[in-house]
Amino acid sequence: MKKTKAFFLLGYFCFFTVPFSFFTERGSAGDKGEIELCDADLDPDLESHSSSSLMGELSKKNDPAENVPTSQAQETVVLGREPSFLLPWENSKVDLDSSEIWSDKIAASDAPAGLMGTAHMHRKYQPMIGFWWMYMNMGPNYYQGDTAMNLNGLEAVRFAGKPIAMGDVTMFMEQFMPMLMWGLTDNLTFMAMFPIWNKQMDMVGLPMGGFMPGGMHGMHGMGGMTGAGGLPLQPMAPGSRMSMQAVGLGDVSFQFIYKLLDFHRHRLQMNLGFSVPTGSIDETMPDMAGHQVYPYDMQLGLGVPTFIGALTYLGQSEDRHWGWGVQGYTTVPVGRNSQGYAWGNSFFGNGWVSYNFAEWISLNFSGVGSYQGGIHGANPTDELSIRTAPFVAMPDIVAAWTGGEWAGAALGVNMRMPGFAREGFQKVGVSPESAFQGNFLTAQIVKPVYQSWNGIQYGMNWMATVSWQWWY
Numbered sequence: 449m450k451k452t453k454a455f456f457l458l459g460y461f462c463f464f465t466v467p468f469s470f471f472t473e474r475g476s477a478g479d480k481g482e483i484e485l486c487d488a489d490l491d492p493d494l495e496s497h498s499s500s501s502l503m504g505e506l507s508k509k510n511d512p513a514e515n516v517p518t519s520q521a522q523e524t525v526v527l528g529r530e531p532s533f534l535l536p537w538e539n540s541k542v543d544l545d546s547s548e549i550w551s552d553k554i555a556a557s558d559a560p561a562g563l564m565g566t567a568h569m570h571r572k573y574q575p576m577i578g579f580w581w582m583y584m585n586m587g588p589n590y591y592q593g594d595t596a597m598n599l600n601g602l603e604a605v606r607f608a609g610k611p612i613a614m615g616d617v618t619m620f621m622e623q624f625m626p627m628l629m630w631g632l633t634d635n636l637t638f639m640a641m642f643p644i645w646n647k648q649m650d651m652v653g654l655p656m657g658g659f660m661p662g663g664m665h666g667m668h669g670m671g672g673m674t675g676a677g678g679l680p681l682q683p684m685a686p687g688s689r690m691s692m693q694a695v696g697l698g699d700v701s702f703q704f705i706y707k708l709l710d711f712h713r714h715r716l717q718m719n720l721g722f723s724v725p726t727g728s729i730d731e732t733m734p735d736m737a738g739h740q741v742y743p744y745d746m747q748l749g750l751g752v753p754t755f756i757g758a759l760t761y762l763g764q765s766e767d768r769h770w771g772w773g774v775q776g777y778t779t780v781p782v783g784r785n786s787q788g789y790a791w792g793n794s795f796f797g798n799g800w801v802s803y804n805f806a807e808w809i810s811l812n813f814s815g816v817g818s819y820q821g822g823i824h825g826a827n828p829t830d831e832l833s834i835r836t837a838p839f840v841a842m843p844d845i846v847a848a849w850t851g852g853e854w855a856g857a858a859l860g861v862n863m864r865m866p867g868f869a870r871e872g873f874q875k876v877g878v879s880p881e882s883a884f885q886g887n888f889l890t891a892q893i894v895k896p897v898y899q900s901w902n903g904i905q906y907g908m909n910w911m912a913t914v915s916w917q918w919w920y
Contacts (some may be wrong), residue, residue: 586910778794
C-alpha cells in the first residue's frame with residue numbers, strides 16, 4: 449500500500465504553514481523603538497527635577513514591562529524576540545500578555561476542535577474544565593484498499609475461501625469526553641480525559657446459499673449444510689437486519705503539555721502521556737451467525753496501557769488576525785491484551801490556518817490525515833469462528849482486515865469571550881455580559897478525500913466535533 453499517497457495533501461499543507469508564518473510578519477523593529485513625548489507624559493512638577501532624575505522618570509514611563517526595573521524589562525524584550533529553551537519547572541520570564549508573545553486570549557489561540565492532542569496550555573495554577581463531543585459516521589461503502597464497493601460487491605468477497613454472512617448498512621461512533629486541565633507552571637500543563645463511548649452498528653444478512661432451517665442456527669451442525677450454488681446456508685434470513693451497541697467508559701488518559709519555546713508570536717510545545725486500559729474488550733452480543741463477541745472496532749478500549757506523544761507548532765500574525773499550526777500526534781500500545789491481540793501504532797497529523805474576524809470568533813481550515821496500524825494476533829473466539837464455520841460472520845471479525853489510512857479536509861469555527869473567567873467575575877456587577885468571559889466553544893466538520901483500508905472494511909463518511917471549555 450502506498451502510504452505516501454494518503455499523506456501527500458497533509459504533508460504539503462503542513463510544510464506550507466511554517467514558512468507562511470514568517471511572511472505574514474509586518475513592520476520593523478526600528479519602528480517600534482520610536483518614542484513620542486507630549487506634555488501629558490510629564491509630571492506637573494517636572495521642572496523641579498534634575499536632568500538625571502528626569503531621565504530616570506522617562507525610562508520608567510517607557511518601560512515595556514510595567515513596574516519592572518529597566519534591566520529586567522530589557523531582558524523581557526530580548527526573551528520575547530529571541531528563541532530560548534524553556535524549563536518545565538520554571539515560570540515564564542516573558543510577559544504573557546505582551547504583543548510580542550503568542551496570545552492565549554483570542555479565538556484563534558486554540559486549534560481546531562478535532563485536534564487529537566489539544567494545542568493550548570494554561571498559566572501557573574490556572575484551571576480549566578471542558579467537554580468534548582465527537583461523532584463519526586461510517587459508510588455507505590465498503591473499501592477494498594482504496595476501491596469502494598457496495599453490499600453487492602461484498603457478496604463476492606471470500607476470506608480463506610469462505611463467503612461473508614453479514615454486512616454493515618449503518619455504523620456510527622460517538623464519544624462524550626469530560627476533561628480537566630491545570631497549569632502546574634507557565635511552561636507545564638496537566639491534562640486528564642475521560643472518554644465515554646457509544647458505538648452502534650446495523651447489519652444485514654447476505655444471500656449466500658439461502659436461509660438455514662429453524663433450530664439449526666449456531667456453530668454446531670453447520671458443516672456440510674449447503675444451498676444454492678454450493679454455498680453454505682445463512683443462519684439469518686437474507687435481507688433481515690440486526691443491530692449491536694456498546695456503551696461505556698473508554699481508556700482514560702493523562703498527559704503533560706510542555707512548552708519548549710515561546711518567542712515573537714511563535715510557540716513550540718510537546719505532549720507526553722499515557723492511557724490506562726479502563727475500556728472493556730469483552731463486549732458480547734446475542735448469537736449472530738454463530739458468533740457472540742463484538743468485533744474489534746466495537747470494543748470500548750485497547751486492553752493495554754498506551755504511550756501518547758505529540759509535537760505542536762503554533763504561530764500568530766502581528767495584527768492577531770491570522771493564526772496557524774501543525775501537530776503530529778501518536779499512540780503506541782504496550783503489548784498484547786488479555787484476549788491475545790494488540791492494535792498497531794496510530795498517527796494523526798493536522799495542519800491548519802485560522803482567521804480572527806473579531807477577538808471572540810475565528811474560522812479555520814485544516815488538512816488532516818490519519819494512519820492506524822492493524823491488529824497483531826486475534827481474539828480466540830473470532831479465530832475459532834473463522835476456522836470452524838463454513839462462512840465468515842462479518843468482515844469486522846477478521847484481524848487481518850484492520851488498520852488503514854485516510855486524509856481529509858476540515859472547516860471549523862472557534863468562539864471565545866475575551867479574557868479569563870476570573871476577570872469576568874470581578875466585573876460582572878457593572879457588566880453582566882462579563883460573566884461569559886472564559887467560555888470557549890469550538891466546532892469542526894471533517895470530510896475524507898482519500899481513504900485506503902487493509903482488506904475489506906466499512907469506510908468513513910464524515911466526522912463532527914464540538915467542544916466547550918471554561919478557563920478560569
